[in-house]
Amino acid sequence: MARTREFDTEAAVSRAMELFWTRGYEATSVRDLTKHLGIGQGSLYAAFGDKDGLYRAALEYYRTTLAAAALRRLEEEADARAAIRALLVERVRVAVEQDGRGCLAVNAACERLPEDPSVRRIVRDMQDAGREALAEVLRVAVERGEIAERHDPHTLAAFLVTFLNGLLVSSKITPDVRALEPLVEIALSAVG
Template sequence: MARPREFDEADALDRAMQVFWTKGYEGTGISDLLEAMQIGRGSLYKAFGDKKGLFLAALKQYEKNCIEPGLQFLNDRNIPDGAQRIQMLLETVVAVVESDNDRRGCFLCNTAVDQAPHDPEISKTCQDMMGKMVQGFYGALKDTTRHKNLGEEALQKKAMGLNIAYNGLRIMVKAGYAPEDVRKTINTILAEFDLLT
């Protein structure tokens, strides 16, 4: 009979995700992970295989904790105007700086730049997650007054452009731009995509 896990895997993954998010893959050592996760080396390897396995699991945890709520928000019909949903999502990028001085950027964006070029599996995971974000923007665009009559191809192009702009905002935050500069950029993006409400 298999022994039950002696730790809360979701909680441990959350802790590992925070370490990877803050220090990056290369900057994170096994000792950092063990200390943060409060588990032994054997438990880590038994549950996740190795450091890369844990990193991929942490990336999926980020998708669950951060990407999926964003997608739900973009498709929330309780806010009927998709342009308003897009604007509110973009504004969350600067809100985390103003409220918590959180300048880690986006764990997905960081991974796409840092690790995806060197690892096909991580690259595919990043592309899949970004593809979901594109579809989230696509769904919101379909619910905007100015874009509802556009064809699917045009909407997909705009959705891809919005995802690129969103990632750019996350990078601006990590690079240390002042909140007011990020807000000006958000307004520029909204104007360029004809989404000012």
């Protein structure tokens, strides 16, 4: 008779996400995970397969919760420049928390892509969603006359995603919003 799972899988994934985000994949052992989650090693393996499976679940959780919420806020703001500024500044603020833990997706890209193609897919999906949401905000802003059509909205959105990725890496080196926020204003000058 199979045993029933005796822990909340979603809560475990959320807690694992926080641990991976703070420590990184390599510095987080299975023992660290079981201790932090309050579950046995057998339960971890039964639920997620292995550490890699739990890491992918944590990335997916990040994508469907935090990253998705940021995109919803972007789409809800009426003014395109204000929405983009708020998105960039908020992502920097989150990245510098806890002594510069960065962005889980960017951290995954830097640490895990060569070893795990499925991580590449998850991170690429997040990047694509961000780029498409930004392109739509920019396209609508051009139609409303809020910004000049100096650049193709998709190209400008790709630039902003690339800029944000670099900014999030920089936040690990310099975890100081006041030092990084002026860079957002320079990037916004490309918006028009």
